[in-house]
Every structure is written in structure tokens, then in C-alpha cells.
Amino acid sequence: MKEWLFEKIIDEKLNNLFGLVTLLLLSVVSAVLIAFWGMKGGAMILSVVIGAPIAIYTIINNQFGYLLLIVFSTFMGFISRALSVNIPFGVGIDLILVLMFSGIILEQIFSNKEDKGKDFSLTNPISVMIFVWTAYLLLQVFNPAGTPAGWMFGLRNILRVFVAFIIAQRVFKDLKSVDTFVSLFIGIGLVVALYGIYQEFVGLPAFDLKWATATEERINLLFIQGKWRKWSFLSDPAIFGLFMAFGSIIGFILSLGPFSWKKRSFFFASGFLMLLAMFFSGTRTAYVMLPLAVVIYVLINITKVKTLIFAILSVMLFLVVYFGPFYAKPIVRFRSAFNPTEDASMNLRDFNRQRIQPYIHSHPIGGGLTTSGVYGERFSPGHPLAGFPPDSGFMKVLLETGWVGLLLMLALYSTVLAVGISNYYKCEDPIIKSYYAAFIASFFALSIALYAKENIEQFPQNLILYGIFVLMYKMQKFDVKKLA
Incomplete structure (x- = not known):
């Protein structure tokens, strides 16, 4: 071909x-x-x-x-x-x-090539869980509570995950391909951060302001406490904040790795600017990701002196920001992320979760794909879940695929982390270990963010995540020191 x-x-x-x-x-x-x-x-x-x-x-x-x-x-x-x-x-x-x-x-x-299938691994634990999760979502077509239109719309996302995961297996053939992948998305994160910082200090360009003020609903979402939340090149402030937190975690961890001083400087500078830009997004879930990443990183490196120093400095920085005499609106919003009981929106979410519990208990396989939230109103009008705001990735999965689907998704994410942590301790190459540490910490923090955010798998973060899923099991094959 x-x-x-x-x-x-x-x-x-x-x-x-x-x-x-x-x-x-x-x-x-x-x-x-x-x-x-x-x-x-x-x-x-x-x-x-x-x-x-x-x-x-x-x-x-x-x-x-x-x-x-x-x-x-x-x-x-x-x-x-x-x-x-x-x-x-x-x-x-x-x-x-x-x-x-x-x-x-x-x-x-x-193809007649003898090695045509060498790039693929369909029997490793992560691949198996991807296939099981995909199969379960496809079988939702038989869910009596679902709607054909909702399932058809959801089918696009189902196949995108499966196809992108298979393609990503073909992308990574050696450690150089991993270096290229990481440098590319950190570089993209840096560019995205710089434009977000530009929006904050210079102002929104006319076309951005026109888009932000197009509807009353969008204004209410983006204009908080007399200040515009920033979204940079991305679709909304939420995915911008999550992407910045995700990228800054990877950047900071890699800056501690055994790279050249130029590369470490690049990782640190990118991480710092992404961290700064994250504050301007006003996404409180992104703020919580940072201490979560520090905790998991410290736990997997608890015996290293450098890690302990990093942990102490991180705690000191957090305490200074949280208790210090700083009252800028991004800082105030950052502090509110760690006081959820005082947040009206979080209390409303808890009320909604309690209200919908009877439906969850009576539908072990859920109400069907694309039946909740705004898309539920569009593709499954009249459904009991249509218009109900999940306000959480976990809740959305629970509502639409039931506790069976939630357990499968948690099993998939746990498998990704378990394989990554296992290979982290097995590999000997310090560069690969640094990549494993960065991916484990960032993915752990991002997966916990699903408690408060409906969808963490939006462009471009979803494509990066599928690549990381593959690298969690495949990078250990590039460990030259272990193979020697």
C-alpha cells in the first residue's frame, strides 16, 4: 500500500x-x-x-x-x-x-515483511484492559435503558481511543522516538502557556473576546469574580488548566533527571511557565493535581535524598502560597480548591450526586451512552438522565455505564499505573526511569482529577495520554542497560 x-x-x-x-x-x-x-x-x-x-x-x-x-x-x-x-x-x-x-x-x-508485527503487543495487561473496556462500551448497544442515537454518538469516542492506542504502538520504536514525543508535547505546552500568559497580561484579542461573549452561558463560565479565565489556544479554561498542570508536572520531574543541562533547563522553564499559566485558567481541579503528583513521586522515590529535598521544598512552597499574604484573584481561587466544603458549586454537585443515587442503584449497567448532561438532551431527549449534569468523569461513567463500567474504567487506570510502577522499578536506564516517574505522577494526578472534571480526554491531551499508555509497558524494551 x-x-x-x-x-x-x-x-x-x-x-x-x-x-x-x-x-x-x-x-x-x-x-x-x-x-x-x-x-x-x-x-x-x-x-x-x-x-x-x-x-x-x-x-x-x-x-x-x-x-x-x-x-x-x-x-x-x-x-x-x-x-x-x-x-x-x-x-x-x-x-x-x-x-x-x-x-x-x-x-x-x-506485507511480506517478517517483522511486520513486531511493533504491536496485544497481550500485555494494558492492551487487554483497553480491549475489555472497548468491548464493554460496544456492548452498551444492547442496554435497554440507552438510546440508539446516544450509542452512535458515543461510538466515535470509543473507536478513537482504540484506534489511537493501536497507532501509538507503531509510533514508539526506540528511546529516540520517546525523546521526540516528550520534547514535542512539552514544547507545545510551552507555546500554549505563553499565549495564555499573553492573554492575562496583554489582554484578550478581539476574536477571543468575541467568542467569549457570544452567549450568556459562556460569559458566566469564563468571567469569574470580575476577571476572565484564560484558555489560550484550547477549547476552554478547564482543559487548558488540566493540560498546564499535566505538562508542568512532567516538566519539573524531568528537570531532575539525568539529561544535559540545556534539556533540564528547557524542562524546568517550560514547567514553570505552564505552572504560571495554569493559575490564569481558574481551574481549581488543576491546582489539586500538583500536590497529588508530588505525593506519588515522593512515594516511588522515597529512598533518594534528592527526592526528600524536593518534597520539603514543595511543601514549603505550598505553605507559603496557601498561608502567605497574597490576595491576587488566582491565588484566592487556588486556596479555595483546598476548601471544597466552603464552595457552593461543590456543595451543589454533592447534592446532585445524592439525588441521583436511586437511579444508579437500579441500573447496574447504566442508562446508556450519551444519555446524561447537555449531549444527553441532544441525542437522548426524554431520557431520565438527559440534562443531568455529571460534573465528574467518574459520575458520567457511573451514570451511563453503571457500576460495572466504573469498575472496568478504574481497573484500566489502575493497570496502567501498576504496569508503569512495576517497570519503573525493573528498568535500569536512568533516562527511562525519569520518563516513567514523570508519566506515573502526571497520569495519577490527572486520573484523580476525574472526580471533579467530566472529561480529561480532550484534544490534545487525549492523544498524549494514549501515547503514555503505550509507553508504560513498552519503554522497558528500550532499556539497553538491562538488555546488555
Whole structure:
């Protein structure tokens, strides 16, 4: 498949029947889109003209494609806001993932290479749990309490996780590929942080302000205590705050690792700026992630003097920020994150959880996919859960897939952590150990954030997470010292 595409596009430069048919179809589709959708159609055409060659190359080079999707998914919301056009970039990302996955399947079927399956591991504990979780969600189609439309909408997210996980197995072939992956998303986090800081100190650009004030509901969400929460290039302040907390945890931990001073400086500076930007998001769940990450990092490195010094400094910094004479609004909001009983929104969430308990007890496999919250109103109108705000990833899973689904999801996350911690102690390469420590601490903190946030798996963080799932079991294969 790859060889055929390379020959038709690169060697023959589309001067063939394939090229003629492709260009003819593009011309017809372009005319129709512009005629019916005007500027939006033109933007879609431009995306296709630029994206088609890239999409084809992603089939040939999965590592390039996966990293490109991480970069593109970071900025797609910003592009839509800047152009004031709601472009369905998510559909394009899913399409590229499907193309890459299809290329992998075709290669496994038709390729004569003896090592064609060496990059994949379908029997390790994490892969098994991914398959079990995916199968359970697919079987939700038979849930009598669910709706066909809700399940069909949820199917897209189900398949995205499965497909991205399989592709990610192909991305990481050696330690260099891990270095590239980490440097890329830390670099992206740095850029995202800098724009968030720009929004804070310079102000919101006109197109960002226009988007923020488009609806009363959005204003109420983004304008808190007389100040705009920041979202940088991402879709909303919540995912911005979580992404900044996640990236800063990894950056700080890697800055303690056995890297060159330039790389350690890069990790530390990126971590610091992401930490600063996180405060401007106003996402209190992100604030709680930091001490959680410190706790798990200290526990897995409790015998190291450097770790104890790090723990002491972290506690001192927390105490200074929490009890110090600082009254800026981000600091005040940070303190409120550690006093949930005094928070009206948290008390409302607890009330809602108690109110919905009878339904949870009577539905062990849940009410069906996409039946709760705003999307429940859209795809499952009239359902008992439609419009009910989960306000928590755990609660959403519990409502829609029941306690059976919640246990499976917790088993998946626990397996990821268990495999990572086990391999952390087994490996001998100090660089790989540093990566394991960073991934374990950041993922643990992010998984706990599901208690207060409905969905931690949004772009670009979801693609990064799927890569980390793979690396939790695969990095130990790159341990040269152990293999020697």
C-alpha cells in the first residue's frame, strides 16, 4: 500500500489515472462546497488541498502523522475562533486516524515483511484492559435503558481511543522516538502557556473576546469574580488548566533527571511557565493535581535524598502560597480548591450526586451512552438522565455505564499505573526511569482529577495520554542497560 502510493504520488507526480481521478474529484467537490457554503466551504477546500498530501504521508509514516495530530489538535480551536468559522476539525482528525489505522491493517495483511508485527503487543495487561473496556462500551448497544442515537454518538469516542492506542504502538520504536514525543508535547505546552500568559497580561484579542461573549452561558463560565479565565489556544479554561498542570508536572520531574543541562533547563522553564499559566485558567481541579503528583513521586522515590529535598521544598512552597499574604484573584481561587466544603458549586454537585443515587442503584449497567448532561438532551431527549449534569468523569461513567463500567474504567487506570510502577522499578536506564516517574505522577494526578472534571480526554491531551499508555509497558524494551 505504502509503496504503491509512493510510486503514484512521488515518482509519477500524479501523472497517471489515479492523479487524474483525484484532481477531478477535488475540482467537483470544491465547486459544490463554495456554491453552497461560501467562506466555510473555501476554508474546507483549503484544508483538503493542504491536508490531503499530509494525510497520505501520515499513512506512510505513522510517527509523523501521530505527532502532527497532536500539534494540529492543539491549535484547531484557535483557528476556528480566529476565522469566526466553526470548522469540524475533529472529524478531520478522526478521518486521519482511520486512514492511518487502515494503512496498518492493510500492511499486516499484504506485507511480506517478517517483522511486520513486531511493533504491536496485544497481550500485555494494558492492551487487554483497553480491549475489555472497548468491548464493554460496544456492548452498551444492547442496554435497554440507552438510546440508539446516544450509542452512535458515543461510538466515535470509543473507536478513537482504540484506534489511537493501536497507532501509538507503531509510533514508539526506540528511546529516540520517546525523546521526540516528550520534547514535542512539552514544547507545545510551552507555546500554549505563553499565549495564555499573553492573554492575562496583554489582554484578550478581539476574536477571543468575541467568542467569549457570544452567549450568556459562556460569559458566566469564563468571567469569574470580575476577571476572565484564560484558555489560550484550547477549547476552554478547564482543559487548558488540566493540560498546564499535566505538562508542568512532567516538566519539573524531568528537570531532575539525568539529561544535559540545556534539556533540564528547557524542562524546568517550560514547567514553570505552564505552572504560571495554569493559575490564569481558574481551574481549581488543576491546582489539586500538583500536590497529588508530588505525593506519588515522593512515594516511588522515597529512598533518594534528592527526592526528600524536593518534597520539603514543595511543601514549603505550598505553605507559603496557601498561608502567605497574597490576595491576587488566582491565588484566592487556588486556596479555595483546598476548601471544597466552603464552595457552593461543590456543595451543589454533592447534592446532585445524592439525588441521583436511586437511579444508579437500579441500573447496574447504566442508562446508556450519551444519555446524561447537555449531549444527553441532544441525542437522548426524554431520557431520565438527559440534562443531568455529571460534573465528574467518574459520575458520567457511573451514570451511563453503571457500576460495572466504573469498575472496568478504574481497573484500566489502575493497570496502567501498576504496569508503569512495576517497570519503573525493573528498568535500569536512568533516562527511562525519569520518563516513567514523570508519566506515573502526571497520569495519577490527572486520573484523580476525574472526580471533579467530566472529561480529561480532550484534544490534545487525549492523544498524549494514549501515547503514555503505550509507553508504560513498552519503554522497558528500550532499556539497553538491562538488555546488555
